[in-house]
Amino acid sequence: MRFLKRFYLGLIFLFLYAPILILMVFSFNDSKSRGNWGGFTLRWYAELFRDREIMSALYYTIVIAILSALIATAIGMVAALGIHNMNRFGKGLVINITYLPMLNPDIVTGISLMILFVFVNMERGFISLLIAHITFNIPYVIFSIMPKLKQMNQHLYEAALDLGATPFYAFRKVILPEIMPGVITGLIFAFTLSIDDFVISYFTTGAGVSNLSIVIHSMARRGINPTINALSTLMFITVLLLLIIVNKRTANNSGKENVI
Amino acid sequence: MKQKLNAKLSLLVIVFTLLVLLLTACGQSDRVTLKVFNWGDYMDTSIIADFEKEYNIKVIYSTFATNEDMYVSLKSGGNSYDVAFPSDYMISRMINEDMLHTIDMNNIPNYKYIDDKFKNLPFDSNNEYSVPYLWGTLGIVYNKTMVDDPVDSWEILWNEKYSKQILMLDSQRDSIGITLKMLGYSMNTKEEDQLEEAKQKLIEQKPLVLAYVGDEVKDKMVGGEAALAVVWSGDAVAMKWENPDLEYVIPKEGSNLWFDSAVIPKSSKHKKEAEMFINYLSEPEVAFRNTDYIGYSTPNKETMGMLDQELIEDSTAYPSDAEIENCEVFEDLSDTLQIYDRIWTEIKSS
Numbered sequence: 001m002r003f004l005k006r007f008y009l010g011l012i013f014l015f016l017y018a019p020i021l022i023l024m025v026f027s028f029n030d031s032k033s034r035g036n037w038g039g040f041t042l043r044w045y046a047e048l049f050r051d052r053e054i055m056s057a058l059y060y061t062i063v064i065a066i067l068s069a070l071i072a073t074a075i076g077m078v079a080a081l082g083i084h085n086m087n088r089f090g091k092g093l094v095i096n097i098t099y100l101p102m103l104n105p106d107i108v109t110g111i112s113l114m115i116l117f118v119f120v121n122m123e124r125g126f127i128s129l130l131i132a133h134i135t136f137n138i139p140y141v142i143f144s145i146m147p148k149l150k151q152m153n154q155h156l157y158e159a160a161l162d163l164g165a166t167p168f169y170a171f172r173k174v175i176l177p178e179i180m181p182g183v184i185t186g187l188i189f190a191f192t193l194s195i196d197d198f199v200i201s202y203f204t205t206g207a208g209v210s211n212l213s214i215v216i217h218s219m220a221r222r223g224i225n226p227t228i229n230a231l232s233t234l235m236f237i238t239v240l241l242l243l244i245i246v247n248k249r250t251a252n253n254s255g256k257e258n259v260i
Numbered sequence: 261m262k263q264k265l266n267a268k269l270s271l272l273v274i275v276f277t278l279l280v281l282l283l284t285a286c287g288q289s290d291r292v293t294l295k296v297f298n299w300g301d302y303m304d305t306s307i308i309a310d311f312e313k314e315y316n317i318k319v320i321y322s323t324f325a326t327n328e329d330m331y332v333s334l335k336s337g338g339n340s341y342d343v344a345f346p347s348d349y350m351i352s353r354m355i356n357e358d359m360l361h362t363i364d365m366n367n368i369p370n371y372k373y374i375d376d377k378f379k380n381l382p383f384d385s386n387n388e389y390s391v392p393y394l395w396g397t398l399g400i401v402y403n404k405t406m407v408d409d410p411v412d413s414w415e416i417l418w419n420e421k422y423s424k425q426i427l428m429l430d431s432q433r434d435s436i437g438i439t440l441k442m443l444g445y446s447m448n449t450k451e452e453d454q455l456e457e458a459k460q461k462l463i464e465q466k467p468l469v470l471a472y473v474g475d476e477v478k479d480k481m482v483g484g485e486a487a488l489a490v491v492w493s494g495d496a497v498a499m500k501w502e503n504p505d506l507e508y509v510i511p512k513e514g515s516n517l518w519f520d521s522a523v524i525p526k527s528s529k530h531k532k533e534a535e536m537f538i539n540y541l542s543e544p545e546v547a548f549r550n551t552d553y554i555g556y557s558t559p560n561k562e563t564m565g566m567l568d569q570e571l572i573e574d575s576t577a578y579p580s581d582a583e584i585e586n587c588e589v590f591e592d593l594s595d596t597l598q599i600y601d602r603i604w605t606e607i608k609s610s
Contacts, residue, residue, distance in 0.1 A: 033502045034479040052305055053321060118337050125339075206339040207295040208320030218300030218323035222554075223475040223495075225301050 020236060027229035044230040051227055053215060058231065060126070061195055061211040068133035069190035075134070076141025076186055081175070083142070084149040095146075098139045109136055110203035117204065124206030132204040133194045140193060141186035148182035149175075293318045294533050297333070297344040299520065300325060302394075304553035311540050317533050334359060340527040342534040348519045349433075349590035351390050352383040356592065361524040362388045367535040370542035377581075378559040381519065382589050390521035391538050392559040394551065396493040397579060397587060398434060398516040401500075401508045406487035414442035414511045417488060418461070423468045427480060427489035430472040432604035433590060434516065435462065438490060441513045447588045450596040459603045463610045472608070481506060492518070494556035497577050508576040514586025519559075 027045070031038030048054060083094050101109060113135065117128045152175070160170035176183075198213035205214065216228055296308075300323040308319045322341075324330040327350040334341065334354075346354060354360050365371050368391060378392045402411050406425065409416060417426055417438075428435055437447040439458040449455065470486050477489050482502045491499070496508035522538045524531055540546055544562035551558040551567070557577045558564060564572060572578055593600065 031502060032498065033482045036482050036502050050306075052309070053323070114336060123339060207297070207322050207341055210322055215300065215323060218325045218329075220325040220475060221299055222301045223478055 020232075023229050024233045024236070027226060027233045029226065032223070032226060044226045045234075048227040048230045048234075053210075054212075054227060054231060056208075057210050057212045057215040060129075060209055061213075064126075064130055064133055064211060065191050065194040068130055068137055068194045069187050071130075072134045072137035072190045073141050073183060073187045076138045076190075077145055077179075077183055079138065080142045080145040080149060080179075081171075084146065098142055101136060102139045102143075106136075106197070106199035107203075110200040113200065114203040124204060126209045129201060129205045129209055129211075132200050133197065136197070136200055137190035137193060140189045141183075144186035144189055145179055145182040148179040152178045291316055291318045292530050292533050293320055294343065294530055294537055295320045295322070295339075295341045296537065297322050297324060297330060297341040299323060299345060302345070302520075302554060304549050307541075307546055307549055310546075311537060315533075315536060315540075317536070319537070334525050334527065337527075340529055341525050342528040342530050343537055344523055344525055345393055345520050346523060347590070348381070348383045348521075349592045351521060351523060353592040353594075354523070354525075355384065355389055356594075359526050360389045361526055361528060361531055363391065363524060363535060363538070367532070368539045368542065370539050370544075373542060373544055373547075373560045373562045375559055375561045375564075378519070382591060383519075384521070390523050391542060392519050392521045393541065394494070394554065394556040395517070395519045395559055396557050396577075397510050397584060398438065398490065398492055398518070399496065399508055399510040400488060401481055401491045401496045401506055402488045403481070403484060403486075403503075404505050404507055406484075411488070411507075411509050412512050414438050414513055417490070418465050418468070420468060422487050424470050425487035426465075426469050427477050427486045428465075428469050428472050429477070429490045430474055432600050434490065435472075435607075436600060436603060437516055437590070438511075441511070441515060441586075441588075444513070447516060448591040448593065450593065452599060455599055455603055459607060462607045466607065466610060493576055493579075494554070497571075497574070498555050500576065510579055510583050510587070512586070514588065517584055517587035517589050519589065 026034055028040050028042070029036075029038055030041035030043065079098075083091055083098075086094065110132075113128075113132050114124070117124055122128060156174050156178070157170055160174045161167065165173065195211075196213070197211075198217060201211050202214055202217070205211070210218075212231075216224060219225055219228070294317050296319055298321070302323070303321075305321065308321055311317070312319055324333065327347050330344060330346060331350060331354070333339065334344065335357075351360075365387065371387075371391060374392055378395065379387055381392075384390045400411055400414070400416070402416075407416075407422070409419070409421075416422070417428070433447075436455070436458050439461050440447055440449055440454060443454070443457055443461065445451075445454045445458075471480075473480065473489075475495075477491055478495055478499055480486055481489050481491070481499055484503070484505075491508070493508065496506070500506050500508065522541065524534045524538075528534055541550070542560060544560055544566065547558050547560040547563040548566045551560075551563060555577075558567075564578070575583060
């Protein structure tokens, strides 16, 4: 039984990580083809940093992800507070309206945003891409904060006001710490969704502003350049290291609490 | 908590200064910015940096995956590309829809280097709208160790001996086109009964086909997973280099001859600079760097002189006039394209 458990787990990890492993191995392949092993090389890593198209795509992907996640979290947090304090009917209505964009296929969101930008005669580029990303991120932020607000004891806020706190002070000192886990989840959620997105970005971006998914997609005709393998490897390792650091820190923290 | 809040506030400040910087950076420079729209991985990008230095023009470079993607981007408005690189049939469609500026060839002195073979092409018969960038053919690549029949006709793709060893392109115009060629018709036919005949042929062939593929054809052929495949000549050059057992032929019935050419869309705000860029790309030295990086064939006479003798003599990249005699350039099919769509769906779902 124990063997079966281990085997099953191993199988899951194999399917999840085998493709990534192969991609990493082929980032060191001294041949543009994936059908041929041409020997070990670091050439694609050197070329990666010289390739200005990929570099600028990486820059835009990260800047858009950070900005859109932060702005969407700010807007989403305020929206969640507002929705939480609505009456029953209004709440149900607004929550359903917020659900819609999440259920909509990306392509519908993408095309309608594109038509909107063309309609208001706005040149598509960085700003339109950012607005689009903020737009599709907001519902996810709202829905990760709402449960936290529901869990919170309503009277805490009132008690703070009774004790002389201004509403803003009470928000900062009472509500925000309570809903912080939801805010962080929303922020990370928005960040990942933004990095991942292809369809909506594709329709809302303009000349010179492409994120990584668009650049990779446009390589379809000539075949994916192995520099992409190199880039993916670096990104994977960065994320892995970050995860390890974060886990270590939380492990240390809980260890300390136990001692106390 | 207070410290945390301060950290957050400063983060916000940083973000907004970043935003402001980004916004102003776009408006400040008085250099002309040229927006170039090209196929993915289809230019040696160091050329762009050199052009920027030499002419003091800033270039914004974007890429697309298919002609149709590019068409939609330009047609939907809201962006202003100055130079784009569509293929033959898309150029005629764009000319018909009045989407292109005429190019003043007086501003493109390097046009004289373009081989006369590649002037007055059917999609731009008076050389008013386009300057050829790269070109190639469509043909069969086969593995010499796996195929013992002579490969000189499209019919080999219907030979049952090679069942499940044939790779076809997942591209309706190319796959239907070669079938039409095999049947002795034009690749640009609009006759419904001819198309119907081609459809029957392709349905007949389907059990023999291992897969309908895109760019993964290269890896599969290099790895010896199939014996025969329909590919573009530029990819065939790269494949032969990886695996010497592979050989490329243009079947005797003729095939498709394709061009990607530089054009100036109507949305361009800097026609003069766009012409400077196109002229720069046609400089023999620059064209050489591009063809060397991409591996596709150049239409530039002078550049051909700089290439390895071996490559010039290899008929994969530079076929003789006799070999391309029966080849046709794709034309815009306008409404007939719907029939192609229907036929292709029927084949794929049969």
